[in-house]
Amino acid sequence: AQTVTQSQPEMSVQEAETVTLSCTYDTSENNYYLFWYKQPPSRQMILVIRQEAYKQQNATENRFSVNFQKAAKSFSLKISDSQLGDTAMYFCAFMGHTGTASKLTFGTGTRLQVTL
Amino acid sequence: EAQVTQNPRYLITVTGKKLTVTCSQNMNHEYMSWYRQDPGLGLRQIYYSMNVEVTDKGDVPEGYKVSRKEKRNFPLILESPSPNQTSLYFCASSLAGGFSTRETQYFGPGTRLLVL
Numbered sequence: 001a002q003t004v005t006q007s008q009p010e011m012s013v014q015e016a017e018t019v020t021l022s023c024t025y026d027t028s029e030n031n032y033y034l035f036w037y038k039q040p041p042s043r044q045m046i047l048v049i050r051q052e053a054y055k056q057q058n059a060t061e062n063r064f065s066v067n068f069q070k071a072a073k074s075f076s077l078k079i080s081d082s083q084l085g086d087t088a089m090y091f092c093a094f095m096g097h098t099g100t101a102s103k104l105t106f107g108t109g110t111r112l113q114v115t116l
Numbered sequence: 117e118a119q120v121t122q123n124p125r126y127l128i129t130v131t132g133k134k135l136t137v138t139c140s141q142n143m144n145h146e147y148m149s150w151y152r153q154d155p156g157l158g159l160r161q162i163y164y165s166m167n168v169e170v171t172d173k174g175d176v177p178e179g180y181k182v183s184r185k186e187k188r189n190f191p192l193i194l195e196s197p198s199p200n201q202t203s204l205y206f207c208a209s210s211l212a213g214g215f216s217t218r219e220t221q222y223f224g225p226g227t228r229l230l231v232l
Contacts, residue, residue, distance in 0.1 A: 037223075042225075043204060043225070043226045043228075044226065045206060045223035047220060047222070050220055091158060093159075103149065103161045104149075104159070104208075105161075106159040108157060
């Protein structure tokens, strides 16, 4: 079974600074997807970024980028130029390809606070 | 607008009183899924459906039922709710359940359930 570990329950960063959220996962699969979801106080789950395991190039979406290390099974999220609106819970998620269906396996989340 | 909708958004009920949480998507997605979110546990999958009339158990299916009679709808049924089912519930959908290079799960706004 796949597992996803987020070892930082809470983090804080000042506005305009850069912060990196960590995520590691365990799987025996070779083809899979990795995601970061943001959950603001509204509780809505918002997709931040996705990465296909077969792509060596790290995904980027504006101020958000990932450092995908397949051999190390690591998938960290970097937020540049942090903004107050980035305050949220961030979940790392893994989606495999086993059998006839796939599912998202989530980490326990990192609560990010952006301060002035 | 492409979206996943859930109803109701908030629900307070009593132990044993059957309830249904509806989920609908307008993106013609094949794959739909239900998750529950509990503090410190992230999101865990309850049930999923790869297509009409095809459903299967996720990680925490006990106490829940689902059906998929139409492609767009995937209701979650609690036949006899208990207090340990108090949680935040999310419905999600995706194009093909992992077999598409554009695979991404889109989430509904969540349903907060309190069982007394």
